[in-house]
Amino acid sequence: MSKDLTIANKWQQLKEHTKARVALGHVGTSLPLREVLALKHAHAMAKDAIVTKLDVEGLSQKCKAQEIPYQTFKSRASDRLEYLKRPDLGRQLLFNTNLTKTEKVDIVFVITDGLSAKAVNTYAFKVLNHLLPNLNDIYTFAVTLVEHGRVAIGDAVAEFYHADFVAVCIGERPGLSSPESMGIYTTYHPKIGFTDERRNCISNIHANGLSGKQGAQLLQYLIEKSFALKISGVTLKLEVGEILKI
DSSP states (O other): OOHHHHHHHHHHHHHTTOOSOOOOOOBTTBOOHHHHHHHHHHHHHHHHHHTOOOOHHHHHHHHHHTTOOEEEEEBSOOSHHHHHHOTTGGGSBOOOTTOOOOOOOSEEEEEEEETOHHHHHHHHHHHHHHHHHHHTTTOOEEEEEEETOOTTHHHHHHHHHTOSEEEEEEEOOOOSSOSSOEEEEEEESOOTTOOGGGEEEEEEESTTSBOHHHHHHHHHHHHHHHHHHTOOSTTSOOOHHHHHTO
16 A cells, blocks of 8 residues: 555544544645535534524523523623624623512523524533433522623623522534534632633533533533532633543
C-alpha cells in the first residue's frame, strides 16, 4: 500500500468520528461542488438559528403538565435585532406588573433563547425530565422562561427568587456542524455583576453531542457539589469523562 493511500485511509477513518470538515476531497484545486453546497447550507442553517424564537407557549405547557412552578420574563432587549446589537440589555431583566413575587427556592432553572432558541426548545426538557425527579425530595425549585436572554440574566432571575443556585439553559452560538446546540451555565449563590469565572458550563447538548440524559447527569453533579462545597466556577472541576464513565 502506497504512503499516499495510507494517509487517505487515516483521514477517512477520522471522518467517521467527527462532524468537522475533513477529507473533503478536491476537484482540481477546488472543493467538490457537493461540499461547497453543504457548507453554504450549514451556514444558512446557522444564520437561521440566531433568529429562531423561544417557544414560550410550548415550554409553558410542559411546566404545567408536570406541575412545575414557572414564570415568564423578558430581558430589556425589545426585539431580536436590539438583542444582537446590545448584549448588555440581554443580561438585564425587564420587570413588569405581571411578575409574581414568590417564596425563596433553592434552585431556579432559567430557559432562555441565547443564540439558538431552537436548541433550548428541543433539549431543555430532555435534560430536565431526567433531572427533576431526582431533586424533588431534596431541593425546592422553579423554572423561568426568558425571552432575549444572555447567560448573566440568570443572576438577576436568581436574585428575584432569592435562589441559592441557578442553572441557565441557553442556545449556544450556532456553528457549521451544529446550529442547535444547548449549553447550561451554573452558578452558586449568584449575584448581579458576577463574571464568568464564577460559573460552570456544560456544553454541546445536541443530536451529535451530549444527550439529554448525559446533560442531566452532569448538571446533577454540579448541583450536588456546589451545595456541598458552597462554590462554583473555576474552583469546581467538572471531569466529564469520569462522571459519565466514558
